[in-house]
Structures are given as structure tokens and as C-alpha cells.
Amino acid sequence: MNKFKSIYEQKKLFILLLIVFVLFFTFFFVTKTVFASNSKATSPKLVTSITIERGDTLWSIATSYMSSEYDNVDQYISEIKQSNGLMSDTIHVGEHLIIPYYE
Structure with a gap:
């Protein structure tokens, strides 16, 4: 036992x-x-809303708001598209986009 x-x-x-x-x-x-x-995140992620103007592209918007927390513009564009439910790169004047960014 x-x-x-x-x-x-x-x-x-x-x-x-x-x-x-x-x-x-x-x-x-x-x-x-x-x-x-x-x-990589040195500051909190925030969002803003913008109105698309004539001549705007996802590339031009991304290069305006992108910070060093992103590896490249394509990665940032993908996040913008995901944040807005976009399936393509097509955007139209007058539409609103949510833009994530770091302070």
C-alpha cells in the first residue's frame, strides 16, 4: 500500500x-x-476623417499621413483600405475616409 x-x-x-x-x-x-x-509603436494610434478632394489618391493620402511606425507605403495603404472596407484602390471626390495615424 x-x-x-x-x-x-x-x-x-x-x-x-x-x-x-x-x-x-x-x-x-x-x-x-x-x-x-x-x-515599433512609439505613440498611440489615432484616427482622423478626411474628405477626398480632386487629385487625391490613396498613395498621396498615405504619404501625407504615414509615420515611421509603418514599414512602407503599401503597408499603410493596406491599413487605410482595411479601415474603410475598401476592396480596391478606387476612391471618389467627396467621399470620406478614416485615416489611422500615429501622433
Whole structure:
């Protein structure tokens, strides 16, 4: 009976250590991912609304509002399109766009 209790205690200890190990590595990787995704953001992301004027393109708008938090203009244009539900690069005079930007 004593031998059976000892094996049971060893299994409990093993399971406890396994749970601690999994939690530790889960915390480590989640924390690393969060810090990596926020490492470029030096200020809070804000939004503004603009009215499209004659001659405006997504490229010209993006180059006006883009900051160093974005890797390139294409990435920023993609975010503008996603923020506005645009499926193409076509915009029209008089429409309003939501423009995300960093302060």
C-alpha cells in the first residue's frame, strides 16, 4: 500500500511540474509576441476623417499621413483600405475616409 501511495504522489508531482512548465512557456511566448508587436509603436494610434478632394489618391493620402511606425507605403495603404472596407484602390471626390495615424 505504501509503494502504491508513493507512485501516486510521484505522478501528482510530475503532473504539477508539467503544468507549471507549460504555463511558464506559454507566458514567455505570449509576452514576447506582445512586446514584439508593440515595439515599433512609439505613440498611440489615432484616427482622423478626411474628405477626398480632386487629385487625391490613396498613395498621396498615405504619404501625407504615414509615420515611421509603418514599414512602407503599401503597408499603410493596406491599413487605410482595411479601415474603410475598401476592396480596391478606387476612391471618389467627396467621399470620406478614416485615416489611422500615429501622433
